[in-house]
Amino acid sequence: VLVDKGNHRHFMAKEIHEQPEVVGHTLSTFYRPMTETVELPAAPYDWAALPKVTMVACGTAHFACAVAKYWFEQVARLPAETDIASEFRYRNPPLVKGGLSIFVSQSGETIDTLTALRLAKEQGQHIAGIVNVPESAIARESDVLYPTNAGPEIGVASTKAFTCQLTTLALLAIAAGEARGSIDADERKRLTRTLAELPRLMNVALHLDEVMGEVAHDLAKARDVLYLGRGAMYPLALEGALKLKEISYIHAEGYASGELKHGPIALIDENVPVIVLAPSDELFDKTVSNMQEVMARGGRVILITDKTGAERAGDSAWHTIVMPDADPFVAPILYSIPIQLLAYHTAVAKGTDVDQPRNLAKSVTVE
Ligand code: G6P
Numbered sequence: 001v002l003v004d005k006g007n008h009r010h011f012m013a014k015e016i017h018e019q020p021e022v023v024g025h026t027l028s029t030f031y032r033p034m035t036e037t038v039e040l041p042a043a044p045y046d047w048a049a050l051p052k053v054t055m056v057a058c059g060t061a062h063f064a065c066a067v068a069k070y071w072f073e074q075v076a077r078l079p080a081e082t083d084i085a086s087e088f089r090y091r092n093p094p095l096v097k098g099g100l101s102i103f104v105s106q107s108g109e110t111i112d113t114l115t116a117l118r119l120a121k122e123q124g125q126h127i128a129g130i131v132n133v134p135e136s137a138i139a140r141e142s143d144v145l146y147p148t149n150a151g152p153e154i155g156v157a158s159t160k161a162f163t164c165q166l167t168t169l170a171l172l173a174i175a176a177g178e179a180r181g182s183i184d185a186d187e188r189k190r191l192t193r194t195l196a197e198l199p200r201l202m203n204v205a206l207h208l209d210e211v212m213g214e215v216a217h218d219l220a221k222a223r224d225v226l227y228l229g230r231g232a233m234y235p236l237a238l239e240g241a242l243k244l245k246e247i248s249y250i251h252a253e254g255y256a257s258g259e260l261k262h263g264p265i266a267l268i269d270e271n272v273p274v275i276v277l278a279p280s281d282e283l284f285d286k287t288v289s290n291m292q293e294v295m296a297r298g299g300r301v302i303l304i305t306d307k308t309g310a311e312r313a314g315d316s317a318w319h320t321i322v323m324p325d326a327d328p329f330v331a332p333i334l335y336s337i338p339i340q341l342l343a344y345h346t347a348v349a350k351g352t353d354v355d356q357p358r359n360l361a362k363s364v365t366v367e
Contacts, residue, residue, distance in 0.1 A: 003152050010354045012155035012247070016340050017206060019160050020199040023333070025149035026164040027195055030171050036189040036196075038175040043144045045100055045126040047076070047179035052096045054125070055082040056116045057104040058364070060158040060242065061165060065104055066235035067332045068169035075183060075191065075329075076176035085112035089119055101125040104169075106153055106161035107363035108136020117141055130168050132161050146172065155355045156362050157246045159340050162239065163202075166333045170195060194327040198334065204324040205337040212338060215302060215319050216345030219244075222273050225252040226264055227339075229277040230287055232332045237277055240339035247347040247357050257290045268299040273318070275302045275342070277335055280309035281328040288313055304338050 008014040030038050053072055055065035065082040072080035083093070085103075089112060095101070101120040105113050108131040117138060121127050129142030132150050139145050148164035174191050177183040183191070219225065225244060229237035238254035245252045255264050257276070268274070274294045278287040284305075291301050291313065300318035303310070306325045313320065326334050347354045 003154055009348075010155065010344075012157060012159060012344055012354050015153055015155050015160045016337070016344060018151070019163050019337065020202040020206070022150045022160050023163050023167050023202060024199040026167045027171070027198070029147065029149060029168075030175075031192055031195065033196060036192045038171050038178070038188070038192065040146070040172070040175050041144060043126070043128070045098075047078075047176040048181070050078060050098070050100050050176070052079045052081065052099045054093075054095065054099060054101045054120070055080065055104060056085050056088045056101060056113060056120070058085050058110050058112055060162045060239060061104040061106060061113075063235045063239040063242070064162055064165035064169060065102070066238065067166055067232050068173065070232040071170055071173035071329075072176065075173045076180050077182040078176055078180065085110065085116040089116040095120060095123045095125050097124065099125050100128060102128045102130060103138055103142065104130040104165050105136070105138050106132045106150070106158055106165075108133045108138040109363050109365050110138075111365050111367055114138055114141070130165055132164065156357055156360050157243055157343070159336075163333050163336050166336070167195065167198070170330070170333070191329055194330045197326075198330055201324045201326055201330075201334050202337055205334055208321060208338055209341055211321065212341035213345045215321070216342055216349050218319070219250075219273055219302070219342065219346045220248070220349035222250055222271065224267065224272050225250055226267070226272060226274045227252060227254040227277065228257040228260060228274060228287070228290060229254070230257045230283045231281070233277045233279070233335065236332045236335055236339065237275075239336070240275060240277065240343070243339055243343035244346060246360060247343055247354050248350050248352060249357075250346065257287050260290050260293065265293060265297070268294055268297045270298045270300060273300050273302055275339075276304065277339070278303065278305050278309055279323070279326065279328060279331040279335065280306050280312060281331070284309055284312065291317070304335060
């Protein structure tokens, strides 16, 4: 396939801006808007009877799994575990009989993920693949394929493939929840509606492009950056830190907000910006108190929140980024946009090779 950058300076910028469209395409694979139902392909397993779901992947795809763990647990009351493929394959995990193992990969060729798939298959697990390249090895070797429709992703740092993986996982969690009776038809409709709204909200969030460029100008001077989040925003903090270090070469760490006081707070001073991912959900007040702990030590906070959150936090943050209001269920997908834009603009400000960062490969097919 011949893919060009369109009007964008880098593939990464183009791919960030394509997300409303490709998330829409990915949604329409299984979501039927007329009936507000999720229709999944036939599978040799029954979501209602599954004892456990195990999700395995590498890099950014693994963080999509880590977000989905919260969804499977909360929406479907389904025990869910995630692991990095290179750990999973060597730790000889006891897999629950009749369980489902889901392998998530943009390329479908990552050797650690593929080897983990084969191990799970040998142990009698049902195998599902969430893959962006339908001709790939992981797609072929899965019992059931849930394709993401992100289109070719050229930038080494994954963006649109990630939000499409999340979209697919969210649909699976809803389908599982309904099959298991942990949500009723009304709740299913409510949740699918929040997903159907996403492309529009993502478009609104993309208007932050310029603001994020200004914030990035400040961030580019940092040597270390901390990302904080709670609940499903915690894995998103990990992804935000990964994005930043991959392309701007700034050292970044993601932490669960509640763990701040158990270590990373020792690092805080005016030289370590702290990015707080906090939509105004029921955990918001706890996050604000974490923010205050940071600021009391001279730390500079970049708060990414919604209108209500911005009002409740006051104007104490260094920068406050106001996102469109969204249901907490879809916040991890929506808040991917500002963290991607921030990493992108920081890399541009530093003059690094955004699409092909040093030492990294798009797909890692050797051990
Ligand atoms: C490489 C890429 C990452 C990607 C990871 C997993 O490390 O640089 O961006 O997340 O592989 O790739 P996959 O194709 O399996 O999603």
